[in-house]
Amino acid sequence: MTTTTTRSTTRPATRRSGTRSPATDSVNSTPSTMPLGATPAPPPLGDDLLAVLTRMRLPYLRQAAPEVLATARAQRWDPAEVVRVLLSEEITGRDAATRRMRRKTAGLPAGKTFDSWREADSSIPPGTQSGLASLEWIHRAENLAIAGPSGTGKSHFVEAIADKVIDAGMRVAWFTLESLTATIGRAAVDGTVTKTIQRITRAELIVVDDIGMLPAGQAAGEAFYRLVDAAYERRSLAVTSNIHPSGFDTLMPKTLATATVDRLLHHAHVVLTEGSSLRLSDATAGRGVMPLQ
Numbered sequence: 001m002t003t004t005t006t007r008s009t010t011r012p013a014t015r016r017s018g019t020r021s022p023a024t025d026s027v028n029s030t031p032s033t034m035p036l037g038a039t040p041a042p043p044p045l046g047d048d049l050l051a052v053l054t055r056m057r058l059p060y061l062r063q064a065a066p067e068v069l070a071t072a073r074a075q076r077w078d079p080a081e082v083v084r085v086l087l088s089e090e091i092t093g094r095d096a097a098t099r100r101m102r103r104k105t106a107g108l109p110a111g112k113t114f115d116s117w118r119e120a121d122s123s124i125p126p127g128t129q130s131g132l133a134s135l136e137w138i139h140r141a142e143n144l145a146i147a148g149p150s151g152t153g154k155s156h157f158v159e160a161i162a163d164k165v166i167d168a169g170m171r172v173a174w175f176t177l178e179s180l181t182a183t184i185g186r187a188a189v190d191g192t193v194t195k196t197i198q199r200i201t202r203a204e205l206i207v208v209d210d211i212g213m214l215p216a217g218q219a220a221g222e223a224f225y226r227l228v229d230a231a232y233e234r235r236s237l238a239v240t241s242n243i244h245p246s247g248f249d250t251l252m253p254k255t256l257a258t259a260t261v262d263r264l265l266h267h268a269h270v271v272l273t274e275g276s277s278l279r280l281s282d283a284t285a286g287r288g289v290m291p292l293q
Helices: 022-029 047-055 059-075 079-106 126-133 154-167 177-189 193-200 218-231 245-250 254-266 278-284
Strands: 143-147 172-176 205-211 236-241 268-272
Touching (some): 059 079, 079 154, 079 172, 154 172, 154 205, 154 236, 172 177, 177 193, 177 205, 177 218, 193 218, 205 218, 218 236, 218 254, 236 245, 245 254, 254 268
Parallel strands (some): 143 236, 143 268, 205 236
16 A cells, blocks of 8 residues: 655745845845735746656656745755655655546546545444445455445445545456446457456456346356456455345356355455435435525
8 A cells, every 4th residue: 555645845944143035135136026925936947957857757846846946945955855855746746646547447436435425324333334444354355245225325335435445555446237247248259358357356446336236147147257256365346236145146147146156255244234215315305406596
């Protein structure tokens, strides 16, 4: 897991007695048209330095450099501190770009996070919620199966976990059973099923959402089995369904369902949700829309 620490590029200025400020000298010698209290823009980098940073592919360092260098000159930073701050800016920028790319690649459906998760309204025990949100089970390549009625927060909770996984520097692959079946079906046409499964299982967390919402069959059962078998004891799988995994043989051929569920549940946390639909409750209470003006 990658943890990025962002450190400030400025430090409290220390001025020696009797030292004149360059800014004051400038004001005394030349009338200023800058509004009172405005901060002057740092001088741009020279063309030669810009060319070097561009060739070295350091875009975030290049963006931060004018302000950092101006601050370093004004506050007389140690050269090593200047290098550290500039490289920290590059690392921070790259980490943020990686998270944006992984969030886009993951295909998360609704952008749900723990910021919008209503812990008290969920039937999942608070201890289970916090334990799963810690992500420790993902580091152990364990699985998660959440089953329960529609609208009880299964997909929201798993998507919030997936968002947190990406923030922790890991990868996520999100499917419905239908989209997984279509992906494996396309790969079967051009003979790239193995490569496709290998690509999917590069993600530390693989989600198959809403199993059982639509009829499944042989193709869906085979696609799901291939994924579960490839991820077994190597990657974490999270599945949501309105049917307990023990009832997956009602969705797909019994032989495939038995082999799939055996591997899925061997190292799995099984969570059952209950109660009425939170979406329906929101709609009934008028919280599902913005009030009309």
